[in-house]
Every structure is written in C-alpha cells, then in structure tokens.
Amino acid sequence: MKKKELKSVQIEQITNEKVNALRPHTADAAGQEMTTDQGVKINDDQNSLRSGDRGATLLEDFILREKIMHFDHERIPERVVHARGSGAHGVFKLYKPLPDLTKAGFLNDALIETPVFVRFSTVAGSRGSTDLARDVRGFAVKFYTQEGNFDLVGNNMPVFFIQDAMKFPDLVHAVKPEPHNEIPQAASAHDTFWDFISLMPESAHMIMWLMSDRAIPRSYRMMEGFGVHTFRFINSKGESNFIKFHWKPLLGVHSVAWDEAQNISGKDPDFHRRDLWDAIESGAFPEWELGVQVIPEADEFKFDFDLLDSTKIVPEELVPVQPIGKMTLNRNPDNFFAETEQVAFHIGNIVPGIDFTNDPLLQGRLFSYTDTQLIRLGGPNFHEIPINRPICPSHNNQRDGFMRQRIDKGRTSYGPNSLGNNDPIQVSETDGGFKSYQERIDARKVRARSESFRDHFSQARLFFRSQSEPEKNHIIDAFSFELGKVKTVSVRQRMIGLLSLIDKGLAAEVAFALGLQVPQEAEKPINKSIPADGDPSDYESIQVEGKTKKSEALSMKNTIKDTIKSRKVAILAADGVDATSLKTIMEAVLVEGGIAHVIAPKLGQIKASDKTNISVEESFLTASSVLYDAVYVPGGKNSVATLEAEANAIHFLNEAFKHCKAIAADLGASQVLEATYFFHKLPQEFSEKTVLEEGIVIEKDIKALSKKFIKAIAQHRFWEREKPRQVPA
Structure with missing residues (x-):
C-alpha cells in the first residue's frame, strides 16, 4: 500500500474513533428483553410484589426498589450557570497547518477531521427556562484530539462583565432570581442585577453587548462564538504569540426582535433547541469558521487597552481575524442526559501548543470548572463518562473514588516505583509531553489590579x-x-x-x-x-x-445576507388556493435550501383550484408568525376570500410586518394585504428598490415574484421600517 493511501486509511480510522468509542456504551432496547440493572430478566414490571392482591407491598421486591431508587436519583444538580443547553456532535477540519504558530497536532494536519462535541446554552436561567431570554449564550466546544481533549469554552459575546474571577460569585448572585422570592426567572431586568452593574463600571462594555441584538439570536446556528480570554499559541521552537479565538457562522449573525422573543417564549420555549435539532436531522448542517487574532509577544503593550483584560476586545480593524478551519455539526445526540447534560467542559483542558495567560478572570475559571464538575457529576471520575473520554489513551496513578469505571491492573499506583517498571512513564517535551510556557515572573504578592485595567x-x-x-x-x-x-x-x-x-x-x-x-x-x-x-x-x-x-x-448590519438556507417560510392558504401560485414559491424556497410550511384554517389537507390536495403543516391555532422568517400569500379567489375574513391570518401578517420580516403576495391576493394595518402605508410602486427597503413583494408574474421574495428573505430583516411604520399586532 502506498504511503498516501495508508495515510488516507489512518485518517478515516481517526475520524470514526470517537463514534466507535461511544458505541459500546450506547444501548438500544428495540427488540430486547427487559432486565434489572444486574441483567436479571423481569417477568412483571407493572405490579409490585404484595402479600395477596390487596396486601402490603413486600420489602423483598428488589425489582421495585431498584426501579424507584433509580428514578429518585435521575436528576443530578443542574449547572449553577449555563443550566439550559443543547448539544451536537461534529467535526473540525483545518485549512492548512500552522507550524509557525503552534505545535498542537490537530492544528498541523489538514487531512485529519477532529471530532467535536458542542454545547450551546443560556447563562442565567434554570434548565426549565426559555431559550429566548435576553442573555449571554454559552458556546463550548470539546475537541477530541490525538493529544488529548482541548475545550474551547466561550460565549457568543467576546467580553465579560468582570475583570477578576473573585467577582464571579457576586455577579451570578446578582443576576439570578432574587433569594427572598426566587423571582424573576432567566431575566436580568430586576433590582439586584442593576444594583450590582451600577456599582461596577468595569461591566460597562459587556452591558452594551447584553442590551444589543446579540443577546437574542435567531438561532444557535446564526451566532458568533468567542474564547473571551487571551490565550497563547506555542510553536515547536518555544516561541509564543497571544491568541484570541473567534467562531464565525457561515449563515451570518442574525437576531430576533425583543417583542418577538417574548412571543416565542410563549409559543415555543424550546425554539433554539428545536431549530438546532431539526437543522441537523434535515441535513442542513450548521457550520462555523474558526478564526484567530494573532498578536506577537513584542506587541503586547502597543494597544490602548490591556490584552489580559476580559472586558476588552481587540478590534478586528487593528488585528484581522485569520480563518484557520471549519467546524460542521452533523449528528444529534442519542441521549440528551448521557451526552448533553453529562458533558463536562473545562477551560483547563488544553493540549501541547496552547497555553494560558495571566488574565485574572481566566486564572480563576481554572479552579472553578473542576470544583463544579466534582459536585455535579458525583466525584473525581467524571472524565470516565463516555462523552468526556478522550480518543487517545490515558494512564496515570489516580485511583478509585465515586463512580470509578476503569479497572486498573497492577500493584503500583505511585511514582517513582521499581516494582512496576516505573510505569506509567513521564513523556519528554520532544515526544509530545506538555510543558508550560516559561514566562518570566518577577513581582510581589499583592491584591491589586493594574492601572491598564481602569x-x-x-x-x-x-x-x-x-x-x-x-x-x-x-x-x-x-x-x-x-x-x-x-x-x-x-x-x-x-x-x-x-x-x-x-x-x-x-x-x-x-x-x-x-x-x-x-x-x-x-x-x-x-x-x-x-x-x-x-x-x-x-x-x-x-x-x-x-x-x-x-x-x-461590531455591527450585525454587515453580516452575511446571501442565503436563505434553513429559513422557514409560512405560506397562508385555504381551499381554492391557486396551485401554481403556491407550488412555484414553495419549490423556489426549497431549491434555495429553505423550508416552506402551508398554514391553513384547519389541519389535514386543502383542495387547490386544480382539484389537487395540498398537505397542511400547521393551522392558525398551532402556528405563529414569530416561528417563521417570512410569509407568502398565494392567489386563488376562494382562498383569498377565506383568508381576508380570517382574523388569525390578518394578525399573522400584521405581526410579521411588525417584526420586519419579508412578506410576499400574489397580485391576486392583494385584498388580503389590504385588510392589514400596514398595506395602505406602503409605496404604490413595488420596484426593486422598494423590495430591498421594505421587504414587501407583490407581483403578477409568479416567477419574478419568487426571485424578489428569495432576495428579500436573504436580507433577514428590514429594521429600517421598524420605527416609521409601526403597526399594532
């Protein structure tokens, strides 16, 4: 076998290693017999063992005791922050090797696909809170590299509220529900939070991000991710560069309106979870480019801010973001608890070639993550849970403890030793052993903050x-x-x-x-x-x-607006709808990678004007405009008359307009738009310029309409019409 072919086989094996490692721990009960946790076959799982059919339940019923015991302990402590989350599996592919920057193996082989698991989350709310709270979003990525796990634990905002981890408990206590009445849930709009912020000027930058549209993303798939802290890359020569990590979504960075977010919370509080799951299930795999800002050590003090201050960004105009690879999420978890809930991220999980800086917020987080996982996952062996296991071997002298799963052989569990050949042996730096960057330190022990942080x-x-x-x-x-x-x-x-x-x-x-x-x-x-x-x-x-x-x-105005992939379009219709008017738009949306749902007065089917049956995905009772990105009203005399008289259809359109979404209508359906609050306020001529400014398309030529409508959907929102054209909805 040629060397190149051998390499290809090895790459394929590496790509599947994490999937294969999880397979022995994955169970499917389909067609299987019921047993206890010890493998004893169960004859009756429906009735307790009793002394007679009306007698007392017997203590010896080991099947009942095991079932109830396990149920009583099914819930583990939720995360103190980032409790509500959603996860997915995927791969990371490097564009080209980076030997001048880092010796990290997964950043120096462009042929390897590194398995990843990503967890997105809100910060302040509990597990049962809504996805659409105004909040920071967690963006944590676990890279299962050949040299060990590397966890890039970040947020969808590049800065943080505080400069020193000493203040983290105070911040979280302030933003969480107030302790005397446990109100409000998943919200920062209350006295204790703003009392804290008003006394902490270092939060000024972060609070601007939190009050911006970044705090209410359209989906997890349409938000950026940031490492927040300044890290180091170390190359094989021992040379160091400061690094800022960025995730850039290939669908662009988009948000929803605040009023819309509140409505979504009532209609579908799992909106972001469902969106991520459905996109992956349908094959519309979310993608992000990983980029880095590289600052040579010699430039550490050239800026008018401190690189170690987590309340500051490095503006991209000063240091451009260099794309180095792409991450694709392509598989949903098999079990939410076993994977998404039990995954344990730790900012201290790094590999040779990546190292820390003296950022005081980062340093404190290095302690916090380990301490949190110990109580949440039951003890020191949380790394042995399948989702947390590295794909490379792990060997050390750590033993025992709660939930130990590995069975270690041999009589020695210490080092150095002579009875066990001194195994496991330490690894030299040249053979891949981790060695911390030798930063020179010459300072006094003080509780102080640099003036450069002020x-x-x-x-x-x-x-x-x-x-x-x-x-x-x-x-x-x-x-x-x-x-x-x-x-x-x-x-x-x-x-x-x-x-x-x-x-x-x-x-x-x-x-x-x-x-x-x-x-x-x-x-x-x-x-x-x-x-x-x-x-x-x-x-x-x-x-x-x-x-x-x-x-x-820093403005979302300049984001990607050239695709409607995975965008959801609502088509409002009823019996008698013009089949050509409906199907032409539906096909155009599907061809461009969008999703089209027919919404009608009732579920089931509607009969088109050509006597064909058209399936209905949602009724006006179960659907809402806030769950869609755009709306279309096809022609058809009877359908149009029904919609014009349907209050829910008119509200659907008014609400979509209020939230600045693209709206299109067949010319034959103009009377439906005339029944809305907004139609009489619009320009009489719907030119190309009007479409781009207003996001409203009305055409007799259905093919011309479809092209303009697709272009309007790709713009995401028409925020400029928000203030001058406010309508009730």
Whole structure:
C-alpha cells in the first residue's frame, strides 16, 4: 500500500474513533428483553410484589426498589450557570497547518477531521427556562484530539462583565432570581442585577453587548462564538504569540426582535433547541469558521487597552481575524442526559501548543470548572463518562473514588516505583509531553489590579457608536425596558450616570423613557467595588476622542445576507388556493435550501383550484408568525376570500410586518394585504428598490415574484421600517 493511501486509511480510522468509542456504551432496547440493572430478566414490571392482591407491598421486591431508587436519583444538580443547553456532535477540519504558530497536532494536519462535541446554552436561567431570554449564550466546544481533549469554552459575546474571577460569585448572585422570592426567572431586568452593574463600571462594555441584538439570536446556528480570554499559541521552537479565538457562522449573525422573543417564549420555549435539532436531522448542517487574532509577544503593550483584560476586545480593524478551519455539526445526540447534560467542559483542558495567560478572570475559571464538575457529576471520575473520554489513551496513578469505571491492573499506583517498571512513564517535551510556557515572573504578592485595567468606557462607547441606527434604537429600548423593571429609583439614576459616560445621547434617551434627568456628572466615586489598588479619581479624563472610531465588525448590519438556507417560510392558504401560485414559491424556497410550511384554517389537507390536495403543516391555532422568517400569500379567489375574513391570518401578517420580516403576495391576493394595518402605508410602486427597503413583494408574474421574495428573505430583516411604520399586532 502506498504511503498516501495508508495515510488516507489512518485518517478515516481517526475520524470514526470517537463514534466507535461511544458505541459500546450506547444501548438500544428495540427488540430486547427487559432486565434489572444486574441483567436479571423481569417477568412483571407493572405490579409490585404484595402479600395477596390487596396486601402490603413486600420489602423483598428488589425489582421495585431498584426501579424507584433509580428514578429518585435521575436528576443530578443542574449547572449553577449555563443550566439550559443543547448539544451536537461534529467535526473540525483545518485549512492548512500552522507550524509557525503552534505545535498542537490537530492544528498541523489538514487531512485529519477532529471530532467535536458542542454545547450551546443560556447563562442565567434554570434548565426549565426559555431559550429566548435576553442573555449571554454559552458556546463550548470539546475537541477530541490525538493529544488529548482541548475545550474551547466561550460565549457568543467576546467580553465579560468582570475583570477578576473573585467577582464571579457576586455577579451570578446578582443576576439570578432574587433569594427572598426566587423571582424573576432567566431575566436580568430586576433590582439586584442593576444594583450590582451600577456599582461596577468595569461591566460597562459587556452591558452594551447584553442590551444589543446579540443577546437574542435567531438561532444557535446564526451566532458568533468567542474564547473571551487571551490565550497563547506555542510553536515547536518555544516561541509564543497571544491568541484570541473567534467562531464565525457561515449563515451570518442574525437576531430576533425583543417583542418577538417574548412571543416565542410563549409559543415555543424550546425554539433554539428545536431549530438546532431539526437543522441537523434535515441535513442542513450548521457550520462555523474558526478564526484567530494573532498578536506577537513584542506587541503586547502597543494597544490602548490591556490584552489580559476580559472586558476588552481587540478590534478586528487593528488585528484581522485569520480563518484557520471549519467546524460542521452533523449528528444529534442519542441521549440528551448521557451526552448533553453529562458533558463536562473545562477551560483547563488544553493540549501541547496552547497555553494560558495571566488574565485574572481566566486564572480563576481554572479552579472553578473542576470544583463544579466534582459536585455535579458525583466525584473525581467524571472524565470516565463516555462523552468526556478522550480518543487517545490515558494512564496515570489516580485511583478509585465515586463512580470509578476503569479497572486498573497492577500493584503500583505511585511514582517513582521499581516494582512496576516505573510505569506509567513521564513523556519528554520532544515526544509530545506538555510543558508550560516559561514566562518570566518577577513581582510581589499583592491584591491589586493594574492601572491598564481602569478604562471602562472607551470600548463601550466604541460598541454603541459602531451600531446601525436600528441597532442603537434596540439598545435604547432594551435599557429602557430593563431599568423600567427596577423599582429602586436610585439604582436607575446611578445607571443613567454611567450611561452618560458612554454616550450622552444614549443616556438622554433612556432617561426620558424612565422619567429621569441625566445628571451633570456621574456619582462619585464611580467604582463602589473599591478595588485594592485604589479608585481612579476622574473617569471623565479617560474619554479620549481618538478612541471613538467605529468598528464595522461590531455591527450585525454587515453580516452575511446571501442565503436563505434553513429559513422557514409560512405560506397562508385555504381551499381554492391557486396551485401554481403556491407550488412555484414553495419549490423556489426549497431549491434555495429553505423550508416552506402551508398554514391553513384547519389541519389535514386543502383542495387547490386544480382539484389537487395540498398537505397542511400547521393551522392558525398551532402556528405563529414569530416561528417563521417570512410569509407568502398565494392567489386563488376562494382562498383569498377565506383568508381576508380570517382574523388569525390578518394578525399573522400584521405581526410579521411588525417584526420586519419579508412578506410576499400574489397580485391576486392583494385584498388580503389590504385588510392589514400596514398595506395602505406602503409605496404604490413595488420596484426593486422598494423590495430591498421594505421587504414587501407583490407581483403578477409568479416567477419574478419568487426571485424578489428569495432576495428579500436573504436580507433577514428590514429594521429600517421598524420605527416609521409601526403597526399594532
């Protein structure tokens, strides 16, 4: 066999290793006999063992005791944060080797597909909360590499609320339901959270992201991911570069409207879970490019912010993101609990060629993850749960403990030893052994924070001023809503003071909505946290005009808008619908990778004008516009008359317009649109320009209509019509 062919066979084996490793632990009860956990066949699983058919249940019923015991212990403690999540399997493929940057094996072989498991999540809510809360989204990726597991544990926002992990318990306690009444669930719009934020100016940048559209993504498949911290890449020469990790979705970065998110929470609180599952099941595999920002060690201090500060980004205009590979999620879990719930991510799981920095938030997280998994997964052997096992062998002298699954042979469990040939042996760096980067350290032990961490407002200002007008309006509305839920007026007033240090216009708009005045100057001292290294005497002096330039990468306006893959289109129809009008649009949507659902007054089938039967996916009772990306109304005299008289159909269209979605109608269905609130406000001529500005398409030529409609759906939303064309819905 040729060397190239041998390599190909090895690659195929490596790709399937994780799948094969899980297979012995995967059970399918189809066609199998019922047994106890010890393998004893069960004759009756429906009735307890009793002393007579009306007698007492007997203590000796071992089948009952095992069944009840297991049921009583089916729930493990949920995660303190990121409790509600959804996961999927996939692969990562490198574009080209990176030997100059890192010696990590999976980043130096472009032929290998590295298995991955990804878990997306909300942060604040419990397992039973909604997917559509305004919240940060977790984005954790476990790479099963040939050198061990590498966990890239991040979020869909590149910064964080705090600079030092010492403050993490305070942050979580503040945002969680208030302890005296356990209210509100999965929401930051309450007094304790904003009290904390108003006293912690280092949160200013993150709070801008949280109040933006990034906090309510259209789907997990349409959001970015970030490593948040600054890491290191180490090459085989021992040379180090600072690294920021980015995940860029190939479907673009898209959101839903806040009003829409609240409606979705009522209609389908599993919206994001269902979306991810359905996309993978249908073969519309989600894809992200992994990119890195590379900062040479020599450039560590060249920026006007500190690379080790997790409340700061490195603007992409200063350091471009270099795409290095692509991740594809292509398989749903077989069992939610065994995989998604038991998967244990740890920021400390790294491989040779990747290392940490002195980011104080990162350093604290290194402790937190291990401690959390110990209590959540029952002991120190959580790494032996199948979903957490590496695909490479693991050997050490660690033994015993709760839930130990591996049976270790031999009499020695210590090192060095002479009775067991000194196995397992240590591995030299040249043979792949991990060696920490030899960073020079010369400092005193102090509880302090560097002065370079004290600029809390310039990047918050950069973020706000980089947004499009609709995005700015959404941020203003979000602050107004959240602070409007705060009952303590002094907390609201303090926040207005902080907002004035970010942008005077933003502060003025929010203050007006709250019935307050913008203070002449923010409350002093601003930082009530009182850091050990002192409080800056004048935060106003930090506002340097040179830091207010815009960053195009921060606005979602500039995202990918050239595809309708996996977008859901609602087709409103009834008996008598024009078959050509309906089927032409449906086929056009399917050809472009979208999904089309016929929605009618009742389930079952409707009869088209040509006497053919058309299946109905949803009725107006079970469907809602908030679950779709666009709406189409086909022609057909009887169908049009039915929809015009159907209040739910008119509401469906009004609501879709309110949420800025693409809407199309056959010219023969224009009377349905005339029954809405919005139609009379639109321009009379629906030109190409109108379609791109308004997202409304009305055409007699069905083929021309389909092309314009597809183009409009790809734009995602028409936020510009939101303010001037508000309608009730």
